[in-house]
Amino acid sequence: METAQKNEDQPEAVIEVRDLVTHYGTRKILNGVSLDIHQGEIMVIMGGSGSGKSTLLRYLMALEKQTSGTISILGKDISKISKQEFFELRKRFGVAFQGGALFSSLTVGENIMLPLYEHTKLDRKTMEIMARMKLEVVNLAGFEDLMPSELSGGMIKRAAVARAIVMDPRILFFDEPSAGLDPVVSSALDDLILTLRDAMGMTIVVVTHELDSAFKIADRITMLDRGDILFIGSVEEIRSHPSERIQNLLNRRAEDETVDPDEYLRRLTGEDTGG
Amino acid sequence: MNNASQQNAVSRLFERIGKIFFGALEEIGRHGVMLGESLYWLFVGPRLKQPVRVASIFDEMMEIGVRAVPIVAVMTGTIGIMLAIQGIHTLKIFGAESRVVIGISFSMVREFGPLITGILVAGRSGSALAARLGTMKISQEIDALEVMGINPVRYLVVPALLACILMVPALTFFGDIVGLFAGGLFVGLMLDISMAAYIDQTIEILSVDDLMHGLGKSLIFGVLIALIGVLNGFMVKGGAEGVGKATTRAVVQCISALVVTDMLFAFIVTL
Numbered sequence: 001m002e003t004a005q006k007n008e009d010q011p012e013a014v015i016e017v018r019d020l021v022t023h024y025g026t027r028k029i030l031n032g033v034s035l036d037i038h039q040g041e042i043m044v045i046m047g048g049s050g051s052g053k054s055t056l057l058r059y060l061m062a063l064e065k066q067t068s069g070t071i072s073i074l075g076k077d078i079s080k081i082s083k084q085e086f087f088e089l090r091k092r093f094g095v096a097f098q099g100g101a102l103f104s105s106l107t108v109g110e111n112i113m114l115p116l117y118e119h120t121k122l123d124r125k126t127m128e129i130m131a132r133m134k135l136e137v138v139n140l141a142g143f144e145d146l147m148p149s150e151l152s153g154g155m156i157k158r159a160a161v162a163r164a165i166v167m168d169p170r171i172l173f174f175d176e177p178s179a180g181l182d183p184v185v186s187s188a189l190d191d192l193i194l195t196l197r198d199a200m201g202m203t204i205v206v207v208t209h210e211l212d213s214a215f216k217i218a219d220r221i222t223m224l225d226r227g228d229i230l231f232i233g234s235v236e237e238i239r240s241h242p243s244e245r246i247q248n249l250l251n252r253r254a255e256d257e258t259v260d261p262d263e264y265l266r267r268l269t270g271e272d273t274g275g
Numbered sequence: 276m277n278n279a280s281q282q283n284a285v286s287r288l289f290e291r292i293g294k295i296f297f298g299a300l301e302e303i304g305r306h307g308v309m310l311g312e313s314l315y316w317l318f319v320g321p322r323l324k325q326p327v328r329v330a331s332i333f334d335e336m337m338e339i340g341v342r343a344v345p346i347v348a349v350m351t352g353t354i355g356i357m358l359a360i361q362g363i364h365t366l367k368i369f370g371a372e373s374r375v376v377i378g379i380s381f382s383m384v385r386e387f388g389p390l391i392t393g394i395l396v397a398g399r400s401g402s403a404l405a406a407r408l409g410t411m412k413i414s415q416e417i418d419a420l421e422v423m424g425i426n427p428v429r430y431l432v433v434p435a436l437l438a439c440i441l442m443v444p445a446l447t448f449f450g451d452i453v454g455l456f457a458g459g460l461f462v463g464l465m466l467d468i469s470m471a472a473y474i475d476q477t478i479e480i481l482s483v484d485d486l487m488h489g490l491g492k493s494l495i496f497g498v499l500i501a502l503i504g505v506l507n508g509f510m511v512k513g514g515a516e517g518v519g520k521a522t523t524r525a526v527v528q529c530i531s532a533l534v535v536t537d538m539l540f541a542f543i544v545t546l
Contacts, residue, residue: 103416
């Protein structure tokens with residue numbers, strides 16, 4: 001088990017995860033994860049593919065039901081609150097998915113207005129102005145009448161951010177913001193994430209495997225590996241951490257797995273797949 | 276061979292039958308749950324400040340209903356003529372060609388109108404629903420809705436379901452009329468019966484019960500098409516190939532469900 005890094009003098013935790021265990025089918029994905037995310041910080045969740053980082057994000061967004069453990073968001077245990085409370089809570093989330101997840105049947109502007117249209121009683125003119133304001137924030141002014149299919153990858157991600165922040169959420173989730181983008185665009189997106197935190201005081205959770213991006217934006221980094229938390233701490237702490245495992249992950253060294261010849265033979269012949 | 280392996284084969288056979296049976300049961304259960312959830316959002320949604328939008332119901336009605344009018348007209352018209360041809364051919368044996376109107380009216384209104392319309396809507400809209408929801412699922416648009424606090428069932432399923440419930444019977448009624456009319460044209464040509472006389476006979480033969488038999492059936496068809504399309508879409512896994520499979524599956528399941536329901540309905544109502 002990891003040592004949960006709890007500092008009582010830290011600001012209030014916006015998200016509190018305790019001993020989260022999850023399964024995908026019968027496969028165990030998260031192995032008792034505990035983690036606090038504080039008000040106004042950028043928490044970067046890192047780890048290689050298969051480490052469970054995207055899974056953790058899905059649970060933080062309450063898209064799945066956990067096997068055991070608790071997740072509290074804004075002081076509420078999300079498995080215990082009523083449907084109504086849950087909806088109220090979700091209105092304070094914003095999410096920018098990996099592929100943008102813009103609704104392909106709506107224009108960019110309509111995409112951004114959708115949460116306003118569904119959750120507020122503003123008139124259309126006001127909603128249009130708010131959508132343009134958010135597009136302005138993400139440097140996409142004037143694109144509101146295009147369809148998502150007419151945008152480039154980087155523009156789709158920025159439009160997704162505009163949609164995520166249109167309700168002025170308390171918590172913003174980013175799934176792999178720099179995946180599939182060239183370095184310049186990806187760096188601009190990092191700047192945007194920093195701006196959002198500084199200008200709007202949002203708590204931001206970013207899942208990524210890009211080291212450069214993580215080191216640039218993170219206040220703290222959570223390092224996941226095979227369903228366990230290896231480390232939680234600041235950028236400096238992680239850089240100077242003595243653990244060989246962490247340094248290997250940071251320096252992109254593949255780790256030599258110790259191979260037991262018998263076990264290897266058993267794997268190849270496919271006998272005893274339960275092991 | 277030996278007894279043990281025989282026993283093994285038998286137990287494996289039973290295991291497979293059991294699996295298929297419970298799989299089917301589970302699927303039927305899912306449809307029930309989806310229907311329940313849709314009704315929940317339709318009636319309780321407004322109180323949770325999550326009303327079903329009238330505009331999106333009209334959009335779906337346009338897509339599922341109005342845009343299907345030409346193809347429904349062509350197909351039911353063709354069926355009407357086909358019924359006239361077969362009817363006249365068969366009744367010739369007894370020299371009772373003029374009684375063909377009975378055959379056309381009953382089979383059109385009670386059977387072919389609802390079934391052909393249902394199959395057309397299943398092919399057009401059942402598949403389209405599965406493909407659209409499936410694509411939304413794999414591009415995380417469904418997750419995005421969920422996280423935005425917009426329930427996907429309320430936002431995507433209920434409008435399609437309501438549109439099917441309203442439009443499939445409406446299309447069926449329209450198809451009935453087109454089919455009867457086309458049959459009448461053919462009968463008029465072949466047997467020298469005037470259109471006015473044909474219409475009089477048809478109205479005399481058909482009762483409200485017959486019409487309701489067909490329309491009631493088509494209402495159930497509408498529910499089935501929407502639920503099967505939607506659920507196959509929601510269950511998509513594994514990228515573009517998954518969407519393709521779900522679309523095919525939706526059409527096959529829709530048509531099978533329609534035909535079986537048709538028979539069951541006729542059995543229960545007429546006996």
